[in-house]
Amino acid sequence: MQTRLADWIKDTAAGVEADAILRKCVHCGFCLATCPTYTLLGDELDSPRGRIYLMKQMLEGAPVTQRTQLHLDRCVTCRACETTCPSGVEYGRLVDIGRDLVEQKVPRAPWDRFRRWFLGSMIPYRGLFGIGLALGRMFRPILPSSIARKIPPRSERGAWPAARHARRMVALAGCAQPSIAPGINAAAARVLDRIGITLVEAAPAGCCGAVTFHLNHQKEALRFVKANIDAWWPHVEAGAEAIVITASGCGTMVKEYGHLMRHDPDYAAKAARLSELARDISEVVAAERSSIAAKLVPASGGEKIAFHSPCSLQHGLKLGGVVEAILRDAGCALTMVPDSHLCCGSAGTYSLLQPAISRELLANKVAALESGAPDTIATANVGCLAHIASGTEKPVRHWIELIDQRMS
Ligand code: SF4
Ligand code: SF4
The missing domain is CATH 3.40.50.1860 (Rossmann fold)
Structure with missing residues (x-):
């Protein structure tokens, strides 16, 4: 795709990256059939190709409207289009850049601003989210069924094995997961303990930053990223083999830390190292397949x-x-x-x-x-x-x- 980026963006880091991504797209449309929103809504502007076209227009200096914002908002960021694309278009990176720019150029309605602020102020904070969920469980009987259905019942965390192995890995504790399903990380810890790996959670680490990032508060999300880097780094220096993530959505974010922090002289090297060490729990288990099989x-x-x-x-x-x-x-x-x-x-x-x-x-x-x-x-x-x-x-x-x- 030929591009001619506007002067206000073309020499910025975001502009250079977006331009390189846009140029890879050849308009073939292979991605349309695997896009969930295009499949449901049937509107080209709710397809990857349509959204790429809208972002190209914006980056070339065309006026940005609520229409652009609407179609970018409707994208579930599933990245199925990346899996399908024969040209290697990194749509996920492009839409991050596009959304950030649209957010700066198109004001949101007060209600939309409020609910985004509320979600961003609640979900990433483990304690607050836990209190909110506990209240939701308490009042579930009187809530409309559409809301009540979304409130998961309380579940137990289960035993977390004592640290007893020389091999150590650090688990991302996360923000909402400890309240919704506290048993997941404990189950991962027990599985790894049986094959000779101690899994620990670094207490000060929290949300991976994805919630805030995908609400288009991208700069604020970097605060969470930095806090996790600070919390995990001493464990890495002490020999932790991996940062283990049991929520694949968070894993995607942690593997992006190196990219997100690449311009920060204080954090770039540590972030790159942590992204290298980040493993979805399935990668850890797959790598230890024979040890796991012996214990089944x-x-x-x-x-x-x-x-x-x-x-x-x-x-x-x-x-x-x-x-x-x-x-x-x-x-x-x-x-x-x-x-x-x-x-x-x-x-x-x-x-x-x-x-x-x-x-x-x-x-x-x-x-x-x-x-x-x-x-x-x-x-x-x-x-x-x-x-x-x-x-x-x-x-x-x-x-x-x-x-x-x-x-x-
Ligand atoms: S990331 Fe967005 S554009 Fe790509 S397939 Fe998913 S919904 Fe469609
Ligand atoms: S499949 Fe790739 S190259 Fe083809 S239209 Fe979609 S994003 Fe562009």
Whole structure:
């Protein structure tokens, strides 16, 4: 694609990066068929190619309107288009740049500003989110069913093994996950403990920054990034082998730390190192496959699992198929899931900001997951877990909890 970026952007870091990405797009349209919003809405401007065109217009100096903002807001940032694109267009990076610029140029309505501020002031803060969720559980009986369904029931964290191994890894504690599903990181710790790896959480580390970043408060998100770098660095210096992330959405963000901090002289080198060390828990388990296999108890058989591969896992981290292989190794019978490349509609705060599209995506996803009559639905990201659980009666678990149950 030929480009002619406007003077106000062309020599900036964002302009140079956006220009290089835009030039790779050849307008072929292969990405349209795998875009969940284009599939649902049928509008070219709700497709990757349409959004790329809108961002190109803006970067070339055309007036930016609420129409541009609307179509960028409707993107679930699933990055299915990146997986499909034969030209290697890094749409995720481009839309980050585009959204940041639109945010600066198009004022939002007061209600939209308020709800974005509220979400950004609540979700990333573990304590506040926990209090909000506890209140939601208390008042669930009198809440409208559309809201009540979204409030997950309380669950136990379970035992966290004592630190006893020379091999150590650091887990991202996260923000919402400890309140929604506190058992996930503890299950990961037990699995790794059985194969001789101690998993610890670095207390001062918190939200990975993705919530704030995807609400287009990108500069503010860097505060969370820096806080995590400061919290993890002493562990890295003490020999921690990896930063382990059990929510694939957060993993995608942590693997971007090096890129996000590349212009910060105080943090660039540390951020790059931490991105290198960042591992989704599936990467850790896959690398320790033989040790894990030795500890698996023979499957009693019969339990059918439908695995929902989150967009962040298959399109963001490019780890499609890894969890499925681990579950099969553990004796799980995986059901077929049609259109498994499509988003469930969770997408961070998307389900709250774009509820109508999100509901449709959820209904389609639940129908696909239930089509093989599974006993349990498994996934790899806490946001997808809570979202899918709001639309099905089947139990929805993180896959590492299933592996934990199958180990001696
Ligand atoms: S990220 Fe997902 S929703 Fe957004 S344009 Fe790409 S395929 Fe469509
Ligand atoms: S598949 Fe890639 S090159 Fe083709 S239109 Fe989509 S983004 Fe552009």
